[in-house]
Amino acid sequence: MQAKLPGTDDVEQPDQPRPPTIENSEQYALPKKADLPDIPGIVWGLFDTDGETRYVKGDTLTSPAGVDTEQPPHGELPANAVVEGVGAYIESYGIEEIEIPDYYSRFSDFEPVINTWTTTATGIGYGIEQNMLRGLVRLANGSGRIDHDKTHVILCENDTVLVTGPRGAFIKDLWGIKGDRTDEEPPADVYQNVRGFSMPEENETALEKTEAVLDALETYTDYEVSEYQFNRDRGKHIFHTTCGREFYPRGGPILEAGPASSVVGEHTYDYRGTTYSATVEPEDIDHGIGDTIAPMIQTTKTVLGYTVDWKIRDYVFSGNARCVDAILCYVTLTHTPAENSEGDVYLDYAVNSQGEIIESYDLDD
Structure with missing residues (x-):
């Protein structure tokens, strides 16, 4: 019997897609390794897994500057x-x-298939869409006709x-489909x-980002x-305010924004068998909730809260030095006015973060 799609019950459900x-x-x-197709311009790299599936990553071969x-x-x-x-x-x-x-x-007659709105x-x-489909079928078949x-x-x-094709089986992330296609x-x-x-949106992360922006706008601005409006030409969720302005929530990481008390104290991070620690003191927090951080030309950042994040950094161009950094993040509402092709100015909002390194450890490989 075929396995059911993830999330279905163990009970037989004949009406469910198989x-x-x-x-x-x-x-x-x-x-x-010898089975991998030898294709000029494509390089095979690292192995990775997804459940019971193992694969080797394929990418476009890059050349030094000045070399085709x-x-x-x-x-x-x-x-x-x-x-x-x-x-x-x-x-x-x-x-x-x-x-x-x-x-x-x-292939030029192939109509795009949207998997996730x-x-x-x-x-x-x-x-x-047609270009992606043609390129992947070519990858699986090589020259000549389609098998x-x-x-x-x-x-x-x-x-x-x-x-799949005579050359093997290949997996690729889907492309973004433009509204005019x-x-x-x-x-x-x-x-x-x-x-x-009512918004056409299937991505849970995008919904969380939209909610985060609307929450921040309600708290820290006078906009109502x-x-x-779903603008398919621009591929954006557009919101209109009572004062006649329009804005759209832009992407950015989803970070839990807590009060200052949630980050003050010791934080630890385990990496390759070693535990790293960093301590946030009250005096390390330079900006309060509601403050504006270093406004740039036409860009403002309003502090919504704080979190501590850890990053592994590779310095490829400086002797491959590597670091573990503890970062105090200010979760912010970032606002940048933008102009569309018709000359209309709309408000570009995102909830993202601005970080300051509070502790850094060099890694010895």
Whole structure:
């Protein structure tokens, strides 16, 4: 019996979507280094895992400044090559097999498929479009015609796509789909209620960021939100205020913003068997909640709270020195006015952080 998609009950549910299947899927795995396709312009790097699936990361080969970068000869896109666990990946994440055109000359007729509706840096959601599809099918097939018996394109719920072909099986993150590349409208089931406004948004992190910005605006500004608009051309959630301004929440890390008392004291971090510690004293906190941090031209940062973060830093260009840093983070509401192509000025808000290193340890490899 096929495995159910993650999140379903153990009880048989015939109406639930089932993962697509590929006969003898492990034939596409590439268990040996010698099995990886030798493609000019693509380099195979580190191994990684996802559950029962192991893969080696593929990337575009880069060249030093002034030297032309070698390009894949047939337009192949770099992707992660599956070493083992092709079937396990499909069972865990697969939701739909995409029908591909018969010939490369017909890929221009392929309509984008949106997997997750969310405002991205480049569009209205994550999906697959003709250029991505062509590049991945080329990666899996190489030169010549498409081997339709071995070529499968599986759309996955974790915003990746798995492609098989004579060269093996490959996994790649979906691309952002621009609003002008498709006439498709968000289906009713992707709309979420946020402060009484119905928003087409499936990404939980994006919803958290929107809530964080609205909370901060309500507390630290005089703006009152009155209307909401989904702008597919700009790929943004636009909010209108009662005073006639408009703004959109921008991306940024989701950090728990606590009061000063939540960060004062000792903090520890375990890394490779060693415990590092750092202490935040009250005098280390230079800015209070509600304060504005070093305003730049047209940019303001209002402190919402504090957190302590730890970072591993690599200094590749200075002898590979490496550090563990303890950072006191000011979680802020950052505001930068911006102008769109029509000349209208809108407000660009984000909840992110500004950090100050309070302790640093050199690592000896």
